[in-house]
Amino acid sequence: MTPTQNVPEDRIQIGQLRSAYGLNGWLWIYSNTDPMSNVFDYLPWYIETSAGWQTVEVKRWKPHGKGLVVSLKGVSDRTAADNLVGVDVWISKSQLPQPSVDEFYWSDLKGLIVLGLDDQEQEVNLGQIHELFETGANDVMVVRATPESVDGEERMVPWHRDVxxxxxxxxxxxxxxxxVDY
Known part of the structure; x- marks a missing residue:
């Protein structure tokens, strides 16, 4: 791990170090990428600890059970691994491939104003995308009310080509x- 001042302005979170694994400094990592092993395609990683921002280097990683474990350079024992539990893993957004036409990164959609229809088929502000999540059938946008939205309702709007x-x-x-009334 190397202290750094060059933390990307366009950083996005791609994972989180969840818990120590074994005695030799390995950690369980949660990945926001799909497939989850793609988290290792985007290096270097940036983490923020009590010591400030650092660049971390992956020594080794492997699938384990239904998850992933990782060995980081400079993290060689259980204590060092325990000190990183709960730390978010960030990269520069410029490290990601450009999405195809009509594909979007969820991070680009968060915060967008959602415009729907009222009873008279007129355009109306439904709120702002707060988060997105997967279901078995399709992804869902959580749309939260804003001072400018039509009402104070939170809505779950499916990400579907018909919607x-x-x-x-x-x-x-x-x-x-x-x-509005869905």
């Missing part, structure tokens, strides 16, 4: 075929 009409990242908006 999502258009995404305008530059304008910070997403247009959906979703009514």
């Amino acid at each position: 999502v009409q258009r995404v305008d990242l530059e304008a910070g908006r997403i247009y959906v075929n979703w009514g």
Whole structure:
């Protein structure tokens, strides 16, 4: 681990160090990537500890059970691993491949204003995307009310081709075929 001042401004979280594994400094890592092993395709990693931002180097990693474990350079015993439990793993967004047409990174969608339809089929502000999550059938946007939205309701809006009409990242908006009363 190397202290660094060059933390990317465009950083995004791709995982979290969850718990120590064994006695030799290995850690369980939770991955936000799909497939989960892709977390190792985006190096270097940046972490923030009580000592400040650091760059970490992956020595080795392996699948274990339903998860992944990792050995980091400079982390050689259980105590050192325990000190990293709960630390988020970040990368520069520029390390990610460009999404294809009509594909988006969830991090780009968070914060977008969601515009739906009222009873008269008029455009109406439903709120702002707070988070997204997967279900078996499709992804779901959690849309939270804002002072400008039509009401104070939180909505779960499916990410589906019949619902999502258009995404305008530059304008910070997403247009959906979703009514106020759904």
